[in-house]
Amino acid sequence: MFRVLTFHNGRRLDCEFVLVGGDTYVLGRGDEANLHADWDDHISRRHVELHAGADRVTLRKLAETSNPIFVDGQVISEANLASGDAFVIGSTRFEVQQVRQSDSPGRQPIQQMTIDRQHLQRVRYDDADKRIEVLTSLPAVIRESGVERDLYIRLASLLLAGVQNADGVAIVGLSDTLRPRVFHQEQRFETGIIMQPSVRLISNAMEQQTTILHIWDNAETNTQQYTQVAGYGWAFCTPFPDITGDRALYVTGRSLPEAASSHERRLHADIKFTEFIADIVGSLQRQRRLERQQSGLRQFFSPPILEALGQDLDTSMLEPRECDVTVLFCDLRGFSHRAEEEADNLTKLLECVSLALEVMTSQILRFGGVTGDFQGDAALGFWGWPIASEEAPLNACRAALAIREEFRKAQADPNHPLKDFETSIGISHGRAVAGKIGTREQVKVTVFGPVVNLASRLESMTRELHVSVLIDEFLDKQIREKLPKDEGRVRRLLQVLPYGMERTLLVSELVPPESRCPSLTEQHLADFEKGVALFIAGHWSEAWKFLHRMPAEDRAQDYLSMLITQHDRKSPTDWDGIVRMKKKSG
Known part of the structure; x- marks a missing residue:
């Protein structure tokens, strides 16, 4: 060492x-x-x-x-x-x-003692007033310690003030390879005797997660049972509770000429005081860690989910697992083109993108979703993990409609920074693996599986189909059965085989309620779906008539009308009702 x-x-x-x-x-x-x-x-x-x-x-x-x-x-x-x-x-x-250390002590230890907390509760202080005076400074020590190193320096000084018989104090722990290490140490006096924390004492205390006391005498021996520190007669090591088991307080000193019973009573009082300090600091560190985790998770989880996880933040609930999820993928349209146009003012563009992502994530969290990592100018949200809910599919749709409404309001305001931005959304439901990734201090969450790819594919198809929000067949059924029409509506668009996929999809558009989209009435939606049914059945001439009953500003019929026109309003002889995309949308 x-x-x-x-x-x-x-x-x-x-x-x-x-x-x-x-x-x-x-x-x-x-x-x-x-x-x-x-x-x-x-x-x-x-x-x-x-x-x-x-x-x-x-x-x-x-x-x-x-x-x-x-x-x-x-x-x-x-x-x-x-x-x-x-x-x-x-x-x-x-x-x-x-610093010379030895696992072959030159002095035989009198004893090693594992300290019983119930016994310590009966120990009384002879100098309670002095110890209370020291404890009054503990809140300031904790409050004013910005980083761990500052805390260790202040704690060592505080312990030397509170444990009058201590000659040295250290904050110790275990390295990544589980070897004892010293993070900070202080000695009361420059005596010429270098404090050498006992490797074996630290190892035993950390392994058992309890205070252990070593006492030595002056007899010469070849016994190699304990680690001993030259010049000191006793040492004890007290692990911090609730700090992942890898930090401890180490206190050592020289034996005084007194009766064994008095010596033991004094040491037990010092241990009781040190354990009290360790308990307070450990509780605070645990609280700080929870606050950091809460702060980190707040950007991913809505308040109801955080409340369900509880104050103790049972992160076992966040472990990756397979579950049913509803995934929402939201992207900004035309962002790459805008980036090229505003190459000289990218800072302003970045501010706009940040504001747009904030709109997306705020609505995801508002409706109980979990936000994943940003992917450029796109946001990912999902429902069904860590807490399953029958409302998860509907809440994802509510979030999508709310995002669309926020961007509609921005476009109507000529002074709004997002007035020139449009968004497109894809939502799908299925099995996936969702869970946390990262370190103990920094937690992130993610979801992966085919359902995520499908949500992204649906989002990219919105451009070709000229709609804002696309959903899969499961969500279409959920909305028709469970979502009140004054919250949202749905219309079936077509049966499609996307490029590179083997499974056909029946895709639908998520439509705002008639109160927010009065130009698209219930009759319009009924006529459109009648036209889609005729299109799938191969009656393209009749389908054309129903599709063209839509209002002029509604462009959902453009893609089907184009296909019908290209074939002179007659379905191909090998028509099977499925539109096969020739290239990946995007």
Whole structure:
């Protein structure tokens, strides 16, 4: 194990890094660096890699940094540093010191004790007033600690103030390879005895997730049962609760000349105090993590779903699983063309696209949907996961109609930033795999399966069929049976075999209620569907008559009318009622 002392402009800083043998670290100013050095502008976000070996530290300058690293006055890219060596970046000198640890103690431990919390509840403090005084500063410590490193520094100082018999305090944990590591440590006095946290004590406490106490005496022995720290008579390690089990408080000190019973009572009081601190900090960290998750999930989930997940945010409900979902795919029409036209003003265009995506996602969330990742100028929403609902298919349709209405209002306002934008929507229902992806701190959700591809294909077909919203046959039936006509209507368009697909689709248009689209009456919809039925049956001349009863502004009949005209209003001799797309729409 090594420690790295830090000096800035010749002054020793209170920041000290601990390097565990076999581990590799990145030093830099960025949050992604596990050795965080943010006080010197010459230090890059990721400046240097340090690997702790058995008897030296290997230094390697990272490619993304430009500022030099000096060792003995020479600019270097790589170096092997022994104990006592130093390297310099900007105005900061980093001095490497080896810390000797041994799993073969020179002193025999008296005992190892696993601490029982029920027993601690009966322990009384002899200095309760002093400990309460220290505890009053804990809220400020927590509140003013913006990042973990700040919290560790403040906690160590607080514990030294509250545990009067402690000579050293450390915040410890496990590395990714489950090896003990020290994140920060402080000693009360510069005694010349370097604090060396016990590897075995840390490992045992973290493994059992409970406080463990080690006590040593002065007898010489060859026993190799415990790890011992030279110069200290006792140490205990207390894991934080609710912080994923990988952080703990480590407190150590020298034994005082007192009776064994008094010594044990004093240590138990110190452990009780330390566990109280760990409980409070652990609860706060858990709350912060939940808040970050809630904040991250809020962009994907509607309030009713977040409420159903509960305050404890049972993320097991978010694990990927196969389920029935209704998928909505919404895109901006003509965006690529607009991007070419406004190549000199892309910032304004990006603002408009962001506003358009906000309109889409707000309506998806309003109607209880889940939003997936944006795909350029398109938004994806889905219903049926993580909570199944019979209303899911209808809510997806309600969201689509609401999106269409918002864009209609924008087009009617000459001063609206979205007045020149149109949207197209495809909705489909079927089986898919939906669930969360990402890390513990950053959660995203996604859905994948043929139903997603179908929703995207339906959206792209809206352009060719001259409609705003296309739905599949399942949703057509759902709307006819369950959606009140004052919320939305549906009309069947045609039976189609899209390019590259093997299954035919009976596609329909989702139409706003007559109150919002008075030019398209119920009679119009009935005439159109009569025309479609005649078209599928091969009676194209009769179909033409019904299709041309639509109002002039309604263009849904254009595609069928074009096909009928191309064949002189007579169906082909091999007509089977299916329109085969010759190319992929888009």
